[in-house]
Amino acid sequence: MAAPMELFCWAGGWGLPSVDPDCLAVLTYARFTGAPLKVHKVTNPWRRAGAQDNPWPHTVPFIRQKYNADYDLSARQGADTLAFVSLLEEKLLPVLIHTFWVDAKNYVEHTRKWYAEAMPFPLNFFLPNRMHKRQLQRLQLMWGDSCLEDEEELEKEMYREALECLTLLSQRLGDQKFFFGDSPASLDAFVFSHLAPLLKARLPNGKLQQHLKSLQNLCDYCTSILSLYFPWDGGEWPGLEPRLLLCWAWGRSQ
Template sequence: MGLGALAACRRPMKGQLWAGSPLYSLSLLSGCLPALKTKEEGVLSQMHQIITHLRKQKYNADYDLSARQGADTLAFVSLLEEKLLPVLIHTFWVDAKNYVEHTRKWYAEAIPFPLNFFLPNRMHKQRLERLQLIWGESCLADEEELEKEMYREARECLTLLSQRLGDQKFFFGDSPASLDAFVFSHLAPLLKAKLPNGKLQQHLKSLQNLCDFCSSILSLYFPWDGGEAPSSAPKTSASEGTESEEEPYKWRNQILSVLVGLAAMIGYAFLSGIVSIQRGPPGAAGPRPIAMEEEEEEEE
């Protein structure tokens, strides 16, 4: 899957994962991102499923790679998943300072109301469970020593990537391949995030060719996220007309989001027992409604 395809898929998330957007709807159907809706197989939410589907549609960034380059791709993908991914989870989701001041705050601002109240905590729990599965029982023995070992191996992994990239624009020459997309997806968030505690981030910034690699991809395929100043040119009448046409749908989506959120909270309150309705026994004392005949007699 080429970086151009990744850019096309990611563009709707320029600002927020707003209610009513295609990616927001897909995330509700699949429960997670990335998600791809297809006619043949429905909604795909696993990365390998999405890549396999795109390759069937003749979208294959690895078509020109040799057998050795294909083997290198598999080796580096396995290395990143084993050595770098656990540390990225720890950096963004387990490190208390990073999670409170950056990760949870960012997701709470990006996710629409009322999901932003509980989805970040749910995602935090899922990441912790995943990290425990990766660590196994060793995380209970000496967590501090294990953390030091993890970060040491992650720094070695970044150094190895830097040596493999060298002076090339991409890992296999002048054209991006799936390995470039995979490496970028892991390095770009770490490079661009404003983390209060950036131990691994500092090591990445010391590897200039990897920083240039991420900056080049951002400017080529994600210009709206590449740090470029927004254009100061006045909006055309066509764009203003488009915004005015979308305004009613925007308000409708916001109102629907609020109503769905209220219904979900009320349903949760009843199901969890926070709110309950109790009916008294038959014949119990209580205020008795006044019949119409009695009301007329009292008026006379």
């Protein structure tokens, strides 16, 4: 019998199966493809997976499997996927990091609060702050030295571009169920994993969130994926044969 396919990821919250975009992307992609897995929701990123033959993974979430949601895409659709992924990484992701981890009100009242409550003692006293520092470093790498010269002006420009990015996504999706029609692809997993936390989080300072909520088709898109592919919130996905899949957000945050 095949060894169990296991997914280790941050626990869910805000009505999502995982609050971390990287873990959420892997969960969604696996669900789109029908990839079999057993999900372990973790709140202690220092805890080993348990077995000697299952070493601590220090990389971004990865999948080792034969499932491919993009099998039927045309060459042009494949190129569009790369283009939109690059667009989101360049224009939207930095502002998402800023929204959740840098904006003081959001960080203190929402992000840090959630992770501190989710983590066991004594990690909840210091690990959220360590994650915060890592995200600041990550953002500085994305924005470059210019973020030190005129941070306020750069922030305005980055938010403007992020708003435009969301509008472009809304226009590209139109009235379709998914970005390439009636069947989901890897682009849908990537987009959903970035939009759903922004849509569902209860942010005290939510200017980017408010713009997303004004784009009804993107809101319906996220809600539809949640209801279709995550109708339960359990560790095991029923009716699926196990293989191997590991996912840790800790690789990004440490």
